[in-house]
Amino acid sequence: MSVESTELGVERIVTDVCIIGSGAGGAAAAWTLARAGLRVICLEAGGHFGQQDFSQDLGVASRQLYAEDGQRLMRGNVFIPVAGGECLGGSTVVNSGICFRLPRWRFEEWHRDHGLDFEYDELLPFLEKAEQMLQVTPSNPAVYGGNNAACMRGLKALGWSGGPMPRNAPACVGCGACNTGCPTGAKLSVARTFIPAAEELGARFITNARVEVAHSSGSRVTGVQATLLDPATRAPIGSLRVDSRAVVLAGSAIQSPAFLLHNGLGNNHVGRHLKVHPASGVIGIGSDRIEGWNGTPQGFYCDEFLRDDRMILESWWATPEVFWINFPFGAQGGERMRDFAQMTALGGMVADQSEGTVRPHGLPGKSRISYDLIEADRVRILKVLERSAELLLAAGMDTVYAGIHGLAPLRSVAEVREQLRPDRVRLKQMMTLYSSHPHGSIRMGNDARHSAVDCRGELYGSEGLFVMDGSICPDVLGVNPQVSIIALSLMLAGGLAAQLGGRLPG
Ligand SMILES: Cc1cc2nc3c(=O)[nH]c(=O)nc-3n(C[C@H](O)[C@H](O)[C@H](O)COP(=O)(O)OP(=O)(O)OC[C@H]3O[C@@H](n4cnc5c(N)ncnc54)[C@H](O)[C@@H]3O)c2cc1C
Ligand code: SF4
Incomplete structure (x- = not known):
């Protein structure tokens, strides 16, 4: 069991490795370092919520489980x-x-462009270990519901590649x-896999402990200072200092660079090069009852266009108010929502x-996040919408709405291709842009002139701090x-464990 900020009873801890996040x-x-016999303390800014605590009320879930209460935005040309x-x-x-596994060809691009000093085959056992721990299997058609089944019909009709989504x-x-926390415990998040396994090996997780300060001696980072928060009000109730031989920063691609910059650590690549996989979607309406709320929300994918066109299509689902706000139903909004049971939803994200x-x-x-969508990505997102619409029409939907302000309902492939032409749609009309995959903002590479951490994850310009x-x-x-x-x-933590004298079981 994780330790709550209110139960800690100490103000200072000395350990081998302190992990942030x-x-x-x-x-x-944490799991890897604990397996190697090292003492591990992991400080987590958020609280500990189990399946009995999750609420499907989006407001409650946002406050309990999401950064910045689910209100975080990137600002730019959109x-x-x-x-x-x-x-x-x-x-x-x-x-x-x-x-999904990192594709080999994508890794080869990283290798070519960023000078990594390890090969895909060295990462492969760790990809396999991750999948094994998360028990990845294709979505089960018996529970994936009408929305995914309709997408599968469209996929087959068009002959594109894809299928039931691999999931944990x-x-x-x-x-x-x-997206509000799995109430049955079926989803094997790291809170149900790596964290309990690490705790069994002696790692300690302290929740409502927000790390704000890095302590250093010269260029060596020697520990951190955390503010302890009241679990209910999130008001500060104390502080904790952790002194450690190494600090692992794992606060996400938004909070980690913000933390480094706040503490004046790292080179001028920290906080830059942020990627987010911008995504958008369409909904289709047919005459049959689909009941998209029943079933796995994202149980279908189409990877036909993954490599050449930098996009992947995935089914999705949301509540009626999300559909109402994000699609151009115009004055017929109320009327359209009567068709909620006949709706399907598909979309996709681009490799930005x-x-x-x-x-x-x-x-x-x-944090402050700025992000301008470049023209090539704007065009790709329109292509995502076009292909999603075509797939839903092929699945038998009569009408498709794309998340574009002022766009008429689409009833044929010809209409889809005409209405979604890049010269007809302005960026500001794109209503359903969304992202949840920030990455790349402290990028790795073997040259400090181009990257922020080396190929062991250690921050350029500092010792003892690994991302x-x-x-x-x-x-x-x-x-x-x-x-x-x-x-x-898993791979980098194994390297750090060896550096600290830990021994991983064979
Ligand atoms: C709604 C949603 C749906 C997604 N769906 C998928 C999906 O289906 N498949 C998929 O592969 N990916 C999905 N992702 C993305 C995936 O979950 C993330 O890419 C991945 O979890 C990121 O890992 P991370 O370690 O970088 O950060 P996170 O998993 O975000 O963890 C960072 C943790 O660090 C903590 N932290 C930050 N700063 C501090 C601090 N200063 N002190 C203490 N703690 C701190 C945060 O509270 C947080 O708990 C989804 C993400 C979201 C939000
Ligand atoms: S759809 Fe499946 S994984 Fe998602 S919350 Fe429900 S039981 Fe859990």
């Missing part, structure tokens, strides 16, 4: 939400359970609540060439990130 990267690092978890287990607690929820019952910047906000736990979360991706991933982040973290 308990999400995908932090939890995997505003895009960038969601992230803030709780024990981080974003893996609120994610959709999608599990083998016992999923299709209740549809993934746009780059954002993260800066500290001045207020603890907050092990989505920030270190050298460039865009292009597939949903959790498996790749966990694998990188």
